[in-house]
Amino acid sequence: MKRLILIDGSSYLYRAFHALPPLTNADGEPTGALFGIVNMLRATIKEAPDFAAFVVDAPGRTFRDDLYDQYKANRPPMPDDLRAQVEPMCAIVEALGFPILRVAGVEADDVIGTLALQGSEAGIDVTISTGDKDFAQLVRPRVTLVNTMSGSRMDSDAAVLDKFGVRPDQIVDMLALMGDSIDNIPGVPKCGPKTAAKWLAEYESLDGVIANAANIKGKIGDNLREALPQLPLSRELATIKTDVALDCMPETLVLRPRDADALRGLYARYGFTQALKELDGGVLESAPAAAGSAPAQAPAALDPALAGPGEYETVMTQATLDDWIAKLQAADEFAFDTETDALDAMRSNLVGISLSVESGRAAYIPLAHDYPGAPAQLDRALVLDALRPLLADPAKRKLGQHGKYDIHVLRRHGVEVQGYADDTLLESFVLDAGIARHDMDALAKRHLGIDTITFEQVAGKGAKQISFAQVAIDDATKYAAEDADITLRLHRVLKPRVEADAGLSRVYGEIEMPLVPVLARIEANGVRVDVEELRRQSADLSRRMLAAQQKATELAGRTFNLDSPKQLGALLFDELKLPAAVKTPKGQPSTNEEALEAIADQHELPRVILEYRGLTKLRSTYTDKLPEMINADTGRVHTSYHQAGAATGRLSSSDPNLQNIPIRTDDGRRIRRAFVAPEGRRLVACDYSQIELRIMAHLSEDPGLVRAFESGTDVHRATAAEVFGRTLDEVTQNERRAAKAINFGLMYGMSAFGLARNLGIGRGEAQDYIALYFSRYPGVRDFMERTRQQARERGYVETVFGRRLTLDFIQKGNASQRAGAERAAINAPMQGTAADIIKRAMVSIDGWIAGHADRAKMILQVHDELVFEADTGFVDTLLEEVVQRMIGAAELRVPLVVDSGVGVNWDEAH
Structure with missing residues (x-):
């Protein structure tokens, strides 16, 4: 998930000025407020947000001054010592790379409010860094308030209610009732926060309070009635605008590279020695905090031991190693983590x-740091021999964060890890699959309130980044030992939450954790590729790309760069005057695939561009790339599978991404021909047939759909026969195609418009098809409506096995977001259940195939398909056992069917 941090510069400048002592530099210039701002900004940069902005008030009047000429009339002028710090503050903000926003006619609050809503509606997590209580009115899903100076955090209705006694949507009404002496907003005399909260709890809103003013007794009631005429104005003054016309959007607020020379001069002038030291590459500034200091704000009710300081030890002697071996032997479980010299585990x-056995204590065993002056370290083979009995003991519980990587690393160094019992990445994923980041740094911040040391802080970034083997051992200890410690702490927080829900506990304990070693074995097995075949395909793709370029030039009547969206956009929309069917976030005509598909029936050029892009992608992603990815040690390509990649639980893969190889085109199938079996072996592919549609039949219990699958007839032909009133033999290919589009389209929330475009028919005719479908399969319609309603009531949907997908926008958000959430509510249980089924099958198959490792191995998983490599004489046995286990991975109301094939290459077997 992308993150946007909006800094309320005006608020922080005043707060830092009043909160900090009157500091000065050597020349007597005031620096107190500046010091607070600089430290806050440097902390923000270390969070590595995707987008950020520093927002300040523009000079001059605002619309509130026009509404009420006494607005802020009582405010004293800015103190001279504070005014002197404004210019250097802006200079430092600019040099750090933050966009600075000032918008005439409105306040900084309104700019922040507008960007916050734009960001949250675009699916961006927004953090407003402020100390101003008025911003509590903006708190909602994806909008969080953080007071960097106090460490307080408000990210939910409950948090705001706890702080102010009212919900976020009542904050404006509360402010109107209380008034604001600083901003000179009139309110009800003697009405404080408790009285305002009491009234709003009883009457719900300001309008409710006004309507019931006659019922409120005593002097405060008299005050309320006297203030009634001005309360609507007070509410308008207190309301943060969220519709300011801006020249920027959240996605454009990217941090620029910092101006190191300018910062050096500014830090030196104002005496910010620690910032200067960090800038010039001194000792890691945040190491002491990361290694031990308490977080600014730990989550409520958290055991202090889980959020407090850490004590980390470097293991440099045999005696210290022996002490830690004894600790591991005595512990019921321990966390471990490896440090390596490259990202590729293979x-x-x-x-x-x-290693860590208790919260707050950990050790780092350096084995191969080789920078100049590095001290002697324990022998790697000796250390691994000492740890091997513990790591290989299935009865000794091990836990990690993305431990599959560490399992690979240790296996390559002769240690087979067994008893890998818990993984904090998967605990987080099972608990909340909808969040984008499950990495340790993000989880530590979210659940422990701890800012961990990042890899870039110890190794640098970009071209200057060094290998971990070159990191000084003291710095390496702070970073690496913290990893094991934080992993253990996170486990102590997350595992009880998983176990508290029977469904989630089952998904975690029976599906996700058992799958970790299975995926590690599949990745380690790898697959052979035919380099010569790929070279032939690359040459053919290059020839066809050139032909497409020539055709595009001919159609355009001039040369242009097919890879330039700007040149293509000018040609299509300015010169050829084609309609811009899709716009970019900035409102410009888009040239993405969707945009070109939308106008491909109006001119031949968009279709040629799409063809060119498809060929280019195949060549760059597969035919040129795969030979470079062959591991020199194994002679095979090893993909990486990601369990936490998709919210529905589907596996994704990378390096290479095998899920994206097209299977409906000749070119995609040709690429599969390059995945081959060694001499004397065959590839075996086993693929679930129409599994999501079968799950739909199971969940909807529609008699017609269930009957179609039970009879074993072609379900799309059966659907066509039902919808169009034909016998099975009378159904035409076009009618079957329409039925197939409806069957699959409805699962993905396809509208009549989408079906019409898919089939090339009118929207009215498509709507008639859908109506006919639901009349013949009423159980499907009832299931879909029932699922939407349950999702709206609960805020989530579940798979057959209990996997949960939270739907943030099903109850809130705009109409488009709610519609998207409703589509997800229908599809997620089917796609998620399909993911659960194939994962269960993989675990079962892995258990059986382990006894035949010399004759067969599982080498690939792609969508609903598993691919194996087996001795030619073992293929029949493999097929019988694999198909049986895939069918037995779930008991549905309709039978599961597995298609299979055998060949010398993947295409032949598929």
């Missing part, structure tokens, strides 16, 4: 190991 070398 190629990296082990540099060190970190």
Whole structure:
């Protein structure tokens, strides 16, 4: 999930000025407020937000001054010592790379409010960094308030209610009733926060209070009645605008590279020695905090031991190693983590190991740090021999964060990890699959309130980044030992939450955790590719790309760069005057695939561009790339599978991404021909047939759909026969195609418009098709409506096995977001259940195939398909066992069917 941080610069400048002592530099210039702002900004940069902005008030009048000429009339002028810090503050903000926003006619609050809503509606997590209580009115899903100076955080209705006694949507009404002496907003005399909260609890809103003013007794009631005429104005003055016309959008607020020279001069002038030291690459500034200081704000009710300081030890002697071996032997479970010299687990070398047996205590064992002056370290083989009995003991519980990587690394160094019992990444994923980040740094911040040391802080970034083997051992210890410690702490927080829900506990314990070693074995097995075949395909793709370029030039009547969206946009929309069917977030005509598909029936050029892009992608992603990805040690390509990649639970893969190889085109199938079996072996592919549609039949219990699958007839032909009133033999290919589009389209929330476009028919005719479908399969219609309603009531949907997908916008958000959430509510249980089924099958198959490792192995998983490599004489046995286990992975109301094939390459087997 992308993150946007909006900094209320005006608020922080005043707060820092009054909160900090009157500091000065050597020349007597005031620096107190500046010091607070600089530290806050540097902390923000370390959070590595995707987007950020520093928002300040523009000079001059605002619309509120026009509404009420006494607005802020009582405010004293800015103190001279504070005024002197405004210009250097802006200079430092600019040099740090933050966009600075000032908009005439409105206040900084209104700019922040507008960007916050734009960001949240675009699916961006927005943090407003402020100390101003007025912003509590903006708190909602994806909008959080953080007071960097106090460490307080408000990210939900409950948090606002706890702080102010009212909900976020009541904050404006509360402010109107209380008034504001600083901004000179009139309110009800003697009405404080408790009285305002009491009234709003009883009468719900300001309008409700006004309507019931006659019922409120005593002097405060008299005050209320006297104030009634001005309360609507007070409410308008207190309301943060969220519709300001801006020249920027959240996605454009990207941090620029910092101006190191300008910062150096500013830091030196104002005496910010620690910031200067960090800028010039001194000792890691945040190491002491990351290694031990308490967080600014730990989550409520958290055991202090889980959020407090850490004590980390470097293991440099045999005696210290022996002490830690004894600790591991005595512990019921321990966390471990590896440090390596590369990101690729199949190629990296082990540099060190970190261990933790109790919260707040951890050790790092350096093994291969080789920078100039590095001290002597324990022998790697000796350390691994000492740890091997513990790591290989299935009865000794091990836990990690994305431990599959560490399992690979240790296996390559001769240690087979067993008893891998818990993974904090998967605990987080099972609890909340909808959040984008399950990495340790994000989880530590979210659940422990701890800012961890990042890899970039110890190793640098970009071209200057060094290998971990070159990191100083003291810095490496703070970073690596913290990893093991934080992993253990997170586990102590997350695991009880998983176990508290029977469904989630089952998904975690029976599906996700058992799958970790299975995926590790599949990745380690790898697959052979035919380099010569790929070279032939690359040459053919290049020839066809050139032909497409020539055709595009001919159609355009001039040369242009087919890879330039700007040149293509000018040609299509300015010169050829084609309609801009799709716009970019900035409102410009888009040239993405959807945009070109939308106008491909109006001119031949968009279709040629799409063809060119498809060929380019195949060549760059597969035919040119795969030979470069062959592991020199194994002679195979090893993909990486990601369990936490898709919210529905589907596996994704990378390096290479095998899920995106087109299977409906000849070119995609040709690429599969390059995945081959060794001499004397065959590839075996087993694929669930129409599994999501079968799950739809199971969940909807529609008699007609269930009957179609039970009879074993072609379900699309059966659907066509029902919808169009034909016998099975009378159904035409076009009618079957329409039925197939309806069957699959409805699962993905396809509208009549989408079906019409898919089939090339009128929207009215498509709507008639859908109506006929629901008349023949009323159980499907009832299931879909029932699921939407349950999702609206609960805020989430579940798979057959209990996996949960939270739908943030099903109850809130705009109409488009709610519609998207409703589509997800229908599809997620089917797609998620399909993911659960194939994962269960993989675990079962892995258990059986382990006894035949010399004759067969599982090498790929793609969508609903598993691919194996087996001795030619073992293929029949493999097929019988695999198909049986895939069918037995779930008991549905309709039978599961598995299609299978055998060949010398993947295409032949598919």
